[in-house]
Amino acid sequence: MSDVLLHTAGRAAHLTLNRPKALNALSHAMVRSIAEALTAWEHDPAVETVVITGAGERGLCAGGDIRSIYEDVRAGGGTVSAEFWRDEYRLNARIARYPKPYVAIMDGIVMGGGVGVSAHGSVRIATERSRIAMPETGIGFVPDVGGTYLLALAPGELGTHLALTGAQIGAADALLCGLADHCVPSDRIERLIADLADRPVHDALDGHVRPAPEGELARHREWIDACYAADTVEEIVRRLLAHGDPAAKEAAETLLTKSPTSLKVTLAAMRRARRLGPLERVLDQEYRVSCAALAAPDLVEGIRAQVIDKDRDPRWSPATLAEVTDADVDRFFAPLGERELGLAGPDTTTEAAW
Template sequence: MNHTPHPAHDHVLLRTEGHAAHITLNRPKALNALTHPMVLRIDEALSAWADDPRVAQVVIDGAGERGLCAGGDIRAIHEDARTGGTASADFWRDEYRLNALIARYPKPYVALMDGIVMGGGVGVSAHGSVRIVTERSKVAMPETGIGFVPDVGGTYLLALAPGELGTHLALTGAPVGAADALLCGLADHFVPSSQLPPLVKDLSTSLVHDVLERYVTQPPPGTLDAARDWIDHCYAADTAEEIIERLRASGVPAAKEAVDTLLSKSPTAVKVTLAALRRARHLGPLERVLEQEYRVSCAALASADLVEGIRAQVIDKDRDPHWSPATLAHVTPAHVDRYFAPPGTRELRLDAIAPSQEVVW
């Protein structure tokens, strides 16, 4: 009898080399975008390796030359949202559980964040214990551009960034390079991309913390540190409208560019993202924030802006979304609050591990 391999077995390659277990996301033509079966396969592998004494550490990377992962399968989400389906909610439920598992993983989890790392790609890397960026890294949570809101623990990570840097990145969706990813707490170490192969080879025989220092160097300069004054002042405002007023009044060319960027995003997504970030700062552990993100994501799945945003950016690629409501002024507080309402029987519940229970490496 012939057994056809499950697509996830081709899309997530698993192997062990000495002490290290490896996960390779293998959809290079789709920039390694995550599907539901891929998430389940990664979760299954990590759960098995956690108790395997032969595995000392886990390494995740992406196939091809373009990046680790560009996020979730946007086309599948568009079809689901357009037809009123629930497959995306099921996908997010398991994806967010995986994000929490990675954050609490009892062994070193080494994420090679080379190239493009966006959305769901951040979720499978930036919660790891050893997060490595290169000169090719472009890290972003670009959800507001498709009428969505940063998820996969993105609002947790960005809420923890210094000052209001995370607010700037979440609302604009701007990608950052290595130095700025390090500054914002999205990564831990810079290693030149040419040094990744020898580093990976060393991980088969040595623990990551024993060999890492011979590969880590200083990244090329970033841009956000010099912009802290205007970013921290402008994005500290209470509302999206006031943020835009402060950006306009700052007299800084980059701030004016940020205004243009913000006004191109879904007004609803901008306001909900701002609210999600502010709430995330007070929710406590990652698990509580992921539960909030699940509420928001499920609400977004039923919104017109998610369908329209993906259509304009990914399906038709006309880059001309027609948002509803069309302006920030027409997005009311009640409209925003609906995104945070409990979804009834579809609530996500995650067990949080107290800090004293976490394994330290």
Template sequence: MTTIDDAVLLRREGRAGRITLNRPRTINALTHAMVRRIHAALDAWEHDDAVTTVVLDGAGERGLCAGGDVRAVHDGVRAGRSAEAREFWRDEYRLNARIAAYPKPYVALMDGLVMGGGVGLSAHGGVRVVTERSAVAMPETGIGFTPDVGGTYLLSRAPGELGTHLALTTSRMGPGDAVRAGFADHFVPAARLEEFAAALAVSDPAEAVRAFAAPAPAGELAAQQEWIDHCYAAGTVEEILDRLTASGVTQAKEAAEAILGKSPTALKVTLRSLRRARRLPGLAEVLEQEYRVICASLADPDLLEGIRAQVVDKDRSPRWVPARLEAVTDADVERHFAPADDGGLGLA
């Protein structure tokens, strides 16, 4: 039996419960209703003995999921409905934790673009599959806030300072780099992805992986690890930029230029978030921290301005407030980590 609504397709295929994000015109941007529907499906399938594996994919040719529907967040906050944004994030982060702890194999087909909220739906799964078309990223500093959906957990545990580089620059990872950074596990050629998904309906995911996985294409980041580790080990964003600029490495200078275009407040809060996340024991505690940070960001002008510039008006010319890194104080950063006034997520 197939159950269909406008944004998520739920169906059984043999032993697999299939979840297909179905907003291809928006690269399957994630809404609150979609979060709730996926969570309900996971709850139902956990106790269904006929379902032994859950498989997530996205409709259309462009990607699994481009992230959360930030335009809806923008419009809601502008209309004075900030509580709706908080409710969305609360349910989304709880879903991320649910996926990470799911008792049955959860297979994410990370084909095409996978960003932000799409990472939250996929990279916490037990079996994470990329293809040569995969482009994985956490783009939040470019739209005025910080990596969330457990992104700071993944980034803080990437090799060396790789996660800091990815977070501050918002660089996209191809399949090889996604595996290296800990966002994916296996590479399956796109031409075999449909056949791989069909195998999941009749066989154990480990068997399907053995039959269809291939070595991932070489990434770019392994060769850059030395300068990344040196430059991003600095204690402040300003020092990181100084090291990148002085390194003499072309890619490092390009990284500095990319960072300088991002929200100064978001950059500093992101660096603090990553350093704190390294000391937290697990995903649940990191998600609680991210929830505090994102709720506090509702008071930042850069949140709405970044979404306006990149998504609404698309002029790509955000006017950050403050506009300079040195104008963002330690107190400005630290207020983002105060306990949420609604008690948080209840995960940790």
């Protein structure tokens, strides 16, 4: 059976990510299947709405297939992964610009690449079961799939907090951060999907949307904004430890378990994303960063520790924030020449970043 199930029901076309045992992790073939379906449906007058869901009970999508990235880097230097990201990021941009309503059912776990195929959509539905995150710093990587674009738009420094810590958020916090538009109880999702077959999206939503359960971030805005406004990761950690709120101390302790290089590159990427403007420019930047990560030690080590050996004890290199130099960070943003993603046109990423 296909890893992406396609069907139409009335006026709606449906994409179902269908790898439930792998929590619907995205493969290159799945990305291509989604892109092909979107092209066909864009030109089909019978299709008025596209709906994306995940098979199984656990969630929409846990992200990209990072085990395959580990194997590719070890066997072939990461060429296959770079091609996967090229198509995936182009798909993320395509979703953001799709001319028909694109309804993402963000029920359960939605992380990494799962955010990329949902949070760029025009209608994003969270539920009380939603657990949304960009957890890349924990595997020696950096938020991608337009994640730095989305998080840079969040109020204050909430996006910086989420990008650096990889914290999971629920429906209310997703609404606050601009990662979701509506909350629909999970037990009403099937009825909502049925209504989308017969009615325009906002008519179908009427009667299903409910207030989200109380979130966490709003009551922590004071220390999040104050601490994460710092210019360096070291200063962010210092402020968090000095603040006095137990949640701030916990955030600092979380940061100190992440890849030091990933933290510094993520902070730089977030700050640059705020200045870059359109999503396409940010995706071009993310592609440079992602390709650079393939040649750095922490991505393979992070995947090893979390997924391959599962010892949860990564040996980061460099091991401390102090050892990561500005030059180390700058290398992640170096132009790729002929290998640029090029969504925003020739050589616009660096110029716009400064």
